[in-house]
Amino acid sequence: MKVALITPFLSHLPLHPSSYLGYGAAILRKRYELEIIDLNAHIYFKSREGLKEVLSAFDKKPVVVDNSDLYPHCDQLTDTAEKELKQISWKDYQTVFITTPSWFTTIPTEDILKLSNLIKRESHRTEIVFFANSLGSWTEEGRLVKHGIRIGHLNDLFNVNPGNEPVKYDTLPAPVYENREKYLFDLLPFRMKHGCTWGKCRFCSLARGWNSGYLERSGKAIIQEMEELIDRYNPKMLVCRDNSINGNNLLEFCSHFEKFKKPWVGMARADLSAKEIQALQKSGCKFIYFGLESGSDRVLSEINKGIDTRQMSHFIRELYDHGIMPAPSLFVGTPGETEDDFEKTVQFISDHKDFVEIINLYPLMITPGSDFSITKEEPNTKALIRLNTLIRVCRDIGIKTCVGAQCAEYLLFKRVYPNQDHNSTGYG
Numbered sequence: 001m002k003v004a005l006i007t008p009f010l011s012h013l014p015l016h017p018s019s020y021l022g023y024g025a026a027i028l029r030k031r032y033e034l035e036i037i038d039l040n041a042h043i044y045f046k047s048r049e050g051l052k053e054v055l056s057a058f059d060k061k062p063v064v065v066d067n068s069d070l071y072p073h074c075d076q077l078t079d080t081a082e083k084e085l086k087q088i089s090w091k092d093y094q095t096v097f098i099t100t101p102s103w104f105t106t107i108p109t110e111d112i113l114k115l116s117n118l119i120k121r122e123s124h125r126t127e128i129v130f131f132a133n134s135l136g137s138w139t140e141e142g143r144l145v146k147h148g149i150r151i152g153h154l155n156d157l158f159n160v161n162p163g164n165e166p167v168k169y170d171t172l173p174a175p176v177y178e179n180r181e182k183y184l185f186d187l188l189p190f191r192m193k194h195g196c197t198w199g200k201c202r203f204c205s206l207a208r209g210w211n212s213g214y215l216e217r218s219g220k221a222i223i224q225e226m227e228e229l230i231d232r233y234n235p236k237m238l239v240c241r242d243n244s245i246n247g248n249n250l251l252e253f254c255s256h257f258e259k260f261k262k263p264w265v266g267m268a269r270a271d272l273s274a275k276e277i278q279a280l281q282k283s284g285c286k287f288i289y290f291g292l293e294s295g296s297d298r299v300l301s302e303i304n305k306g307i308d309t310r311q312m313s314h315f316i317r318e319l320y321d322h323g324i325m326p327a328p329s330l331f332v333g334t335p336g337e338t339e340d341d342f343e344k345t346v347q348f349i350s351d352h353k354d355f356v357e358i359i360n361l362y363p364l365m366i367t368p369g370s371d372f373s374i375t376k377e378e379p380n381t382k383a384l385i386r387l388n389t390l391i392r393v394c395r396d397i398g399i400k401t402c403v404g405a406q407c408a409e410y411l412l413f414k415r416v417y418p419n420q421d422h423n424s425t426g427y428g
């Protein structure tokens with residue numbers, strides 16, 4: 001009997017395979033005859049002509065919005081995904097492991113249940129297991145269990161009753177990635193830790209649920225894994241998928257990573273030291289995506305960011321001076337945001353226009369597992385009006401504006417590696 005490892009089809013651009021898929025594949029392959037089905041990547045790949053049109057519109061527009069420029073295209077693909085799923089002979093699999101596609105942690109419970117129900121309808125004996133860091137935030141563990149889905153953990157995928165603990169990446173085999181032509185970029189993910197050094201932002205779901213807790217890897221283990229990945233796949237670039245690269249292993253990692261002469265990118269909190277930024281530059285880091293969140297110190301304090309606007313400003317300038325593109329993300333509409341706070345945000349953006357090419361803006365959403373969601377806070381009623389104003393401001397001062405993380409990530413990768421997108425990989 002065989003085992004399958006599958007991702008659900010979601011509105012997640014297949015920028016690269018997910019770490020969970022790679023580690024899961026490496027673990028399962030040691031024990032079973034394994035079929036890896038990254039359905040999300042496969043469906044986008046099947047409709048690559050349509051996707052190319054969508055993505056080239058991203059390139060041309062000064063303002064790109066996931067909701068209107070990408071998601072309608074994804075909706076059209078849902079039927080294709082369902083047809084593909086019906087063609088799979090689920091009876092051939094003793095167990096089907098479901099995990100996250102690409103990079104997002106936002107996997108709605110409904111999507112897992114839909115996939116699981118479809119499998120069970122054809123093969124009620126097939127065991128279904130779900131493992132991903134969206135558990136306890138975007139994916140409701142209890143509802144999955146109620147529907148007969150077993151919860152798995154990367155630390156021990158065969159344990160039927162795993163606890164919620166940080167992933168011990170150092171103990172896992174090097175990830176396995178297949179069918180790399182199905183991804184938009186010749187790009188592989190890696191991890192330097194589980195969790196976030198801070199973990200206390202009140203709006204944040206990323207550091208909640210099964211993604212909470214903190215465990216750093218040893219610099220040596222990361223580099224050994226990199227050596228294996230680079231030898232086996234020789235990717236054009238790499239992306240660190242930590243919530244923030246800040247940590248005690250960053251300097252050691254950078255000093256060893258230099259030898260690979262590969263560009264890489266990551267996410268950080270805006271309080272890296274001058275020494276760390278220098279090390280990033282030397283190691284080949286090309287952009288840092290970070291949560292600016294607001295240009296108002298009052299709002300930064302309200303959301304418990306732990307970083308003020310003076311540090312944010314310094315960070316942007318330091319990255320820029322070191323040839324690393326600062327890629328800020330910010331939102332409008334925190335519950336207590338005043339007109340004065342909003343004006344400060346507009347001013348902050350205008351003051352930094354010479355350092356920022358691409359910005360990710362969005363209206364605050366109360367996401368599952370966050371403090372804001374637990375305390376039942378509501379976004380400010382002016383959020384959408386302010387978002388539109390800020391979009392106009394950014395457009396007028398020449399900053400390319402992305403409303404939504406999908407278009408932002410795509411355009412940032414494209415900006416750093418203009419020749420490594422779908423036109424020069426399997427999508428061509």
Ligand code: SF4
Nearest residue numbers: 196199200201204243
């Ligand atoms: S928003 Fe970022 S820095 Fe803040 S807790 Fe979440 S992951 Fe950590």
